[in-house]
Amino acid sequence: MSQDLYRQTSQSLNFKDQWNNVLKKLNNEYGNEIFNSWIKNIKIQSQEGEVVFFTVPTRFIRDWITSHYLDKIIFFLNSENPDIKRVKINIDNSLSSTTHQIENNLDSAKLNSFNANNDEWPLDERFTFDKFIVGPSNELAFASAKRLSLSEKFEFNPLYLYGGVGLGKTHLLHAIAWQIKEENPESKILYLSAERFMFQFIKSLRQKDTMAFKQKFRSVDVFILDDIQFMIGKTSTQEEFFHTFNSLLDLNKKIIISCDRAPSDLNSFDERIKSRLSGGLVADILPASFDLRYSILKKKSEDLVLRSNTSFKVSDEVLVFLAKTVVSNVRELEGALNKVFTFSNILGKEIDVELTRSVLKDLLRSSNRRITIDEIQNKVSNYYNLKIEDMTSSRRIRSFARPRQVAMYLSKKLTTRSLPEIGRKFGGRDHTTVIHAVKKIEQLKEENSKFDEDINLITQIITSA
Numbered sequence: 001m002s003q004d005l006y007r008q009t010s011q012s013l014n015f016k017d018q019w020n021n022v023l024k025k026l027n028n029e030y031g032n033e034i035f036n037s038w039i040k041n042i043k044i045q046s047q048e049g050e051v052v053f054f055t056v057p058t059r060f061i062r063d064w065i066t067s068h069y070l071d072k073i074i075f076f077l078n079s080e081n082p083d084i085k086r087v088k089i090n091i092d093n094s095l096s097s098t099t100h101q102i103e104n105n106l107d108s109a110k111l112n113s114f115n116a117n118n119d120e121w122p123l124d125e126r127f128t129f130d131k132f133i134v135g136p137s138n139e140l141a142f143a144s145a146k147r148l149s150l151s152e153k154f155e156f157n158p159l160y161l162y163g164g165v166g167l168g169k170t171h172l173l174h175a176i177a178w179q180i181k182e183e184n185p186e187s188k189i190l191y192l193s194a195e196r197f198m199f200q201f202i203k204s205l206r207q208k209d210t211m212a213f214k215q216k217f218r219s220v221d222v223f224i225l226d227d228i229q230f231m232i233g234k235t236s237t238q239e240e241f242f243h244t245f246n247s248l249l250d251l252n253k254k255i256i257i258s259c260d261r262a263p264s265d266l267n268s269f270d271e272r273i274k275s276r277l278s279g280g281l282v283a284d285i286l287p288a289s290f291d292l293r294y295s296i297l298k299k300k301s302e303d304l305v306l307r308s309n310t311s312f313k314v315s316d317e318v319l320v321f322l323a324k325t326v327v328s329n330v331r332e333l334e335g336a337l338n339k340v341f342t343f344s345n346i347l348g349k350e351i352d353v354e355l356t357r358s359v360l361k362d363l364l365r366s367s368n369r370r371i372t373i374d375e376i377q378n379k380v381s382n383y384y385n386l387k388i389e390d391m392t393s394s395r396r397i398r399s400f401a402r403p404r405q406v407a408m409y410l411s412k413k414l415t416t417r418s419l420p421e422i423g424r425k426f427g428g429r430d431h432t433t434v435i436h437a438v439k440k441i442e443q444l445k446e447e448n449s450k451f452d453e454d455i456n457l458i459t460q461i462i463t464s465a
Helices: 003-014 015-030 032-037 057-066 070-081 093-107 140-150 169-183 193-207 211-219 233-248 271-278 290-308 314-325 330-347 353-359 361-367 372-384 397-414 419-425 431-446 449-463
Strands: 044-047 049-054 086-091 159-165 189-194 222-226 254-259 279-286
Touching: 003 044, 015 032, 015 044, 015 070, 032 193, 044 159, 049 057, 049 189, 057 070, 057 086, 070 086, 086 397, 140 159, 140 254, 140 279, 159 169, 169 189, 189 193, 193 211, 193 222, 193 233, 193 254, 211 233, 233 271, 290 314, 314 330, 314 353, 330 353, 353 361, 372 397, 372 419, 372 449, 397 419, 397 431, 397 449, 419 431, 431 449
Parallel strands: 049 086, 159 254, 159 279, 189 222, 222 254
Antiparallel strands: 044 049
């Protein structure tokens, strides 16, 4: 398919329809209360190239949306239209008439939604255990989630699942809720994000009705909290969560938590909470291997064909191409397949590698971007909680030397720089030092599976940035 044809097809998709699709996704992501209070009031202004302009009534609303929801808005917009890269939100005082309504939603809304039921935080019917593809990178998390949901007596509490973006944490949380609901329909299940927990807590403080908040969250049988990392730095919210957590543990209620990092890596988090979170079962979800990515695509493509009732099928050649190309996370992998399938139906063309390359040109371009040594040093420093200066310092203590060797190893593997060039970027070291670092890391990868997993995870972080 030619670039011109692809561009014409993209332009034929109505932008307002795309924004409406994004609004539906945001509503599902955050729930009716947050959606109606904040997101619903964003107005489309214009689109200029890769930038979309929106307006809101006040600076406060703009700042809140920017800090809490902008990343997700851009992600969903880009999934609808790959040409969109950035969003700019302007202030339009003429919309101030809606400001009072927004403030009323925030300050005067009654807590009548505090009944613990599944309808308040709707579960996604796609996210069940039978639709979760299992592989070596996620089998412990899957088995633990399944066992907890099927057993009335469970050996571990809480269950703490952690891993990067788009690896299946939320899928497992929903699957647990669906399974418990099926096994025991009378169970009171509360599923929500940490952001929603914080939102409800702050609102109860404003309304001076914290007892209703406490009663709601401490009267459930199953408490499922997604993305607890959003509580980092929120001292008062952490304090309330700690008391809620303890109360549920004392009552032997099931608690399931998800996060993007291990409990020990929750910086600026109450040490009591970190200790409690570590006291249950901690299961990580690693980036998917090629075999797992292929299996996910295979199952997803079969479901797409079945639902769309189309004669177009996705060949093994295309599935292999996607599995090798889109390695950042499962969510992006499925999004790529959805995009190819949609354009295939629009154009009435068979799905082949040429069509796939054309439709995913922006994604492929970002995947093939040039990685720099500076970027590698920055990412490795962040992973090991070091300063960037530690990468080039002369200090040889192990806590500095090992991350430095990892960064040298990845610089050799992920860039085209010569050994002397790499050495110079690490404080003027000799090329023999780089060779030693590469051999040492390769040896450790073979001897220590956990270390090998760490290197694979850092590689994913760098290549998917």
